[in-house]
Amino acid sequence: MSCGVCYEADKRIQGFSPKTLKAYALQHKMLVLELGNLDVTEVTLTTLKEYLAKQAVRLKPNSLGHRIRFVRSLFRYAYEETYLTSNPSLKLREPKLDKRIPKFLIEEDVIHLKISCQSLRERALLEFLYSTGCRIGEVEKINAEDINWENCSVIVNGKGSKQREVYFTTECKVWLKKYLSSCTDSCKALFVACQLLDNGAPLDFIQGMLGHEKASTTQIYAQLRGERRRELYRRYF
Structure with missing residues (x-):
């Protein structure tokens, strides 16, 4: 066409x-x-x-x-763009989707995942994914210098080039510091992309779980800004 x-x-x-x-x-x-x-x-x-x-x-x-x-x-x-004088697709309707119960990690699952980590990199990555809720694709774009250690936060680039600030726990900070101290390469990336793809089933499991938050919770959180978001994050964790 x-x-x-x-x-x-x-x-x-x-x-x-x-x-x-x-x-x-x-x-x-x-x-x-x-x-x-x-x-x-x-x-x-x-x-x-x-x-x-x-x-x-x-x-x-x-x-x-x-x-x-x-x-x-x-x-x-x-x-x-005036290729058409009327839009023939206006009355098209999407199919109704079945409502599924969202999957989520319970505390016992998280403990088992932490125990299964076999390196500092895996533990640091696991802690970061769990505490920030970031997608794998978002973590790939983060450089170590992007991290705000004082606030335990980092700006991530999400879908559609949209930026948002995410926060991580003190426990995550400890593991990130240990991991970065052990790195011997000069790569700026927080986690090298090719390593992310080689983390095995447990991290794939986490990736899937992180994408199934309650819509109501997500909408409320998305409206929060700055110090108020940080305050609620600290209180929750």
Whole structure:
């Protein structure tokens, strides 16, 4: 479709991550393969529903939802940029998702994970992930010099290049200091990326668990700022 290349360029200019851009490019490719040489102005709501109905046969509701969001985003762009006089995707609705009980770590799980660590690096990484709630991808971008040791905090770059301040415990600080004192390389990264990928099942388990917080808790925490956030963090830990 004629607007596809411009759409991808627009998202690149907006600063979307390479991973997101790659996902958008794949979604666009699949849409073009299905619709063929059909011009964007010839696409109707029925056309889109037929396309998505075929996808629904083999996709899980969550994946189908991603596809629908992409289609809506693409055609909203086409409409706003005047490729279209009306938006055929407006009435597309995402499938309802089953509500699942979120998984979480209990204190006993954490103790077992700490015991299973076989090096200072593993223990320091485990403590950092657990106390900050950071994603693996966020930890990869942190340099040792970024850490504010006085406040036990660090600024991390999250999804969509959004920054936030996270905090870690005194126990985590102790293990980070021990780990950094043992390092003999000159790499600036707090944890070398290739090492993160080689930590084994326990850390993968933690990564998965950290992504399942209660939505209500996350929304409340996201509204807190500065000293108030730090005060509540200290009280909690």
